[in-house]
Amino acid sequence: MSYTEMNTIFSPAKGLAVFCTTTNQYYFNRGTPLTPNWVCSFYLPFAGSFSTTTTLLDLKNTGTGGTAAFSIDNTANTSPVISAVTDIGNAISAYNYSATYSTLWAQNDGGSTAIVAKSAGGNALYAENSSPDYYTFWAQNNNARGPVIGIAAASGNALYAENASDSICTIFAKNKNSWSTIAAMNIRGNSIYAENASDSNCTFYAKNASSNAINTIYAENSGAYPTILGYNAMPSGDRSGGYFSAGAAYAWVGANFSGTSYKVVGTGSVATIVTTPAGEKVTMFCPEAPEILLSDYGTGLLTNGKCHIELDPVFSNNIIVGDKHPMKVFIQAEGDCNGVFVTNKTTTGFDVVEFNNGKSGVPFSWSVIASRSDENDKDGVSVSKNSGVRFPLAPKPQKQMKGQMGNTRISPSWNASSGQR
Secondary structure, three states, rough: OHHHHHHHOOOOOOOEEEOOOOOOOEEEEEOOOOOOOOEEEEOOOOOOOOOOOOOOOOOOOEEEEOOOOOOOOOOOOOOOOOOOOOOOOOOOOOOOOOOOOOOOOOOOOOOOOOOOOOOOOOOOOOOOOOOOOOOOOOOOOOOOOOOOOOOOOOOOOOOOOOOOOOOOOOOOOOOOOOOOOOOOOOOOOOOOOOOOOOOOOOOOOOOOOOOOOOOOOOOOOOOOOOOOOOOOOOOOOEEOOOEEOOOOEEEEEEEEEEEEEEEEEOOOOOEEEEEEOOOOOOEOOOOOOOEOEEEEEEEEEEOOOOEEEEOEEEHOOOOEEEOOOEEEEEEOOOOOOOOOOOOOOOOOEEEEEEEEHHHOOOOHHHEEEEEEEEEEEEOOOOOOOOOOEEEOOOOOOOOOOOOOOOOOOOOOOHHHOEEOO
């Protein structure tokens, strides 16, 4: 009888079997005569369409000898082993209460992908784990021709990782071969963005343990922005945008210590490289002072033995001149005269006068050294304390706080036959 006729049988006996001509399957009543429950006893191969609000297929294995509730072998065909399609809800939902076995385990011994996930909206693949020892998602590629995991995004985040642990890494990458451990490329936006709220672990930690190491980090940029940008958002206190060290030498970059701003402060000497007439590269060193000073240079000409030098207004705007911060002026006459002296020194300039009321008209060179004034922002808040700073205590080397691995498992063993690690 048809499917409709089967469902109109009055008071069918429990266990009654019926062959349905609509689906070409046998059905039997698993319910009672008053509340029948027609269950399909299908045979393979089977194809059918059902409309039900209950679970279509529910299998449970309570035995100890079996390896799975059900097993599918499709080694002789190219079609999917399991195909799941849904308009709403989860196409496949997997739960596991085992402390040692994977919730979902996939292996592909061919040349294609073990798991492919696509989504027009929502999560294409979502994994959650409550185990303290095992990975939420673990992937291994025993074929060296391709990546372990390939992630691509037309917009948004290709990979988003979040971790609330104080001791375990959010992302840990290790490469035992000669290629890049992490390679990131982006047409716009950030190639790599890392954020960390930990008080003891690095936001980004990279190490090259090779005895013939080249670069631990190599960065290249074809645009107008900095290739590497270091920014410290702490509004006050000792802070720095960058730090570098090698042996006993260390340098803080873009730093503020004890209220004074530094572009570079560290051990060693400030130097530049120049070229000799023979084309050889040699080093020249910069003079250094115990105070924060600015200097300027120029020339002048005596007229009837006198000359007023007006300093550049940009220079004047950044110096402080007074009894506690005298401006030092050095004059070198470049002609025959009685000699000269300097008077009327102010922030904006000074006068050069010839001795003994001389009336010479000789040229001269001058140099000025003055204390740099304090820096404030537009609201008057101090940015850097400069005046009066002399031999301040030097910042100490940075404590080497490496990226701690915690109890992250680095090299798990993997049982390919069971999905057990």
